[in-house]
Amino acid sequence: MRAFLPNGSLRAKLVVQLLVVAAALAVLLYFTVRTTADRAAEATQDAILGAATTSIAEQLRATEDGIEVDLAYATFSMLGAIGQDRLFYRIDIGGKTVTGYDDLPLPEVQPASLAAAFYTAPYLDTELRIAVVARSMIVGKGPVPVLVMVGQTRLGQAAIADSLANRAALVGLGFFLLAVPLSLLSAGSVFNPINRLAEAVGRRGPRDLRPVRHPAPRELAPLIGALNGFVARLRGALSQTETFIAEAAHHIRTPLSTVRTEAEIALRQSNDEGTRVRLRSMIRGVETSARSASQLLDHAMVLYRSDQLESVEVDLATVAQNVARAFEPTAELKELDLVVEGEAPLLTTGDPLLVESALRNLVDNAIKYSEAETEVRIVLSRAVGMAVVQVLDQGRGLQGVPVARLTGRFTRGQNVGDVVGSGLGLTIVTEVAAALGGRFELTQRETGGTCASLFLPAC
């Protein structure tokens, strides 16, 4: 079984095994019935045959002339009742056959009494069951041994035994056929707990890493134990990843803050134009690397969360307002108006942190590329089956740079040399859109500026 079903179905394996057992039992049943029937029929026939033989022997009478044999018809009719069987007899007196078939085979051992002895012997073209009774009679001068043999073919008995055996075979086949659905059912019920366990594990949310506590048969305990061990290791690995991301951010950003703040002080205190130029360029460098670090980590976070997507209802209007509030002071530094308008609430499903991350990147971009004293608008609307968030600015626009280029990793437009950036912002937005089952579009506005549209499935 193992050899030809190495990875096959356990259920099929079990069914096949049950059926093999059922078939063996059916065959055993057939042979048992057949043997028992044979024996029972033989015993019955032997009893009749023996009684007839004994009866003939008893009816021998010793007369003055010899021995008188009276073969009563009734005696033979009793035997003939069984069927088409033929009868042969032989009576030996003093070693000589006096009547009957003198070639009827003699028993190997002479019986000693009136109790019939039986044996089977070939005779003519057939096989005979022969009963033999011995008695001794006083004839004339002394006792003379008398041997009475009656042989009978066993066609009737064989017919009875065959018919019984055929019935047994039918019953056996019936049992076997009944065993097929029964073994299927029982195999099914054996695997039910496994299926229920699998369903229970399958129903879990992607971030549900609690140990499995589903009730299950004892035999599944090692499997559940192994599963829980694995879940625990996975949980450990994931939390290590999250911790690592946070630690990495901390260790990169804190020294960068020091450099930046020191440079800012030096810039304020220096009145040497050459130094000031160098300090400004230093601050820009720090800003670029801080931004890159933060977006790399954001990017890692997006990839990490996309793999284990949490799905809850998210109101895009609330997220947009939160993002706008967070960017308000930044926008104010450029005297930009940051406006949220349109449909509220606007619901989608997904991971709220991913949605916010995408929106932050869009608003950050819009503010970065806007001229002072212009307007950045976040417009919420609905399209066919989609919730749409558009971030519109009045900045420099795309100026013919292909969108695919802008959304690639670490690639930026040609018109942005003077603005600090990492080339990851739009990559993050595109990845978030893909992870949430939406899409991202970037278009040039006719009035100038850029329109970034994030389409997410509405609900």
Add this chain to the structure above:
Amino acid sequence: MRWGPACADPLACQTIPVEADTNLSWVGGDIRNVRFLLVEDSAELAQPVRDLLALDGHGVDWAASLAEAQDCLNAATYDLILLDIMLPDGDGRRFLQAQRRAGHDTPVIVMTARAAVSDRVDVLDSGADDYITKPFDFAELEARVRAVLRRRGGAAQTVRIYADLSFNPLTATVTINGESRDLRNRELRLFEVLLAAPDRIFSKDQLCDRLFSYAESVSDNAIEVYVGRLRKKLAGSAARIETVRGLGYKLTTG
């Protein structure tokens, strides 16, 4: 970068003979400052942040751990706490939650190096008024401080008087002869810089550095635009912005 056409090579630019912005020990005369508690374990970062805040005339106490922060809070009152999250003796968010539970409502801006969106959400949920991600643009920190103090109604303490005008940086209003005028963000910041050191000459460059982000490009005459606007807002006052030809601008009276 923002050197103009007259100065295409930055290193070739002539040295402008103006004083450096201010020195660290300078504290503006009668200006009422914001009193900060800076909770930050890295001394390398805490020192320049303190210096910068001091340059703007603010008072700063520094705590390197949550325990020190608690000592400071027991001993004095602060207008605003700048709180780091990862501190040697605990999580800043827990400290903040404990403060809020104890009924202390001093405004808090969290300075976080953890930029993940989930951390930012956590920070606000813990009771912070705002957060800023390290490394930060100092102008952005000022803007957030101003916004938080304005929201928390701390405006009354911070009115500054100069000549015949009074200036409230939180509400961004200048009051001259009882007449209030609203300043826009850049006018406000420009005025703050000039007001911090009256009669001191600031070069265009110095003002640009304070007004514009290093991440943006600014045309050479951009500063002139804002000086022009601020002059209009100050019209009718004894205080005025004087152009010092070839050098820059200064705030002066009379």
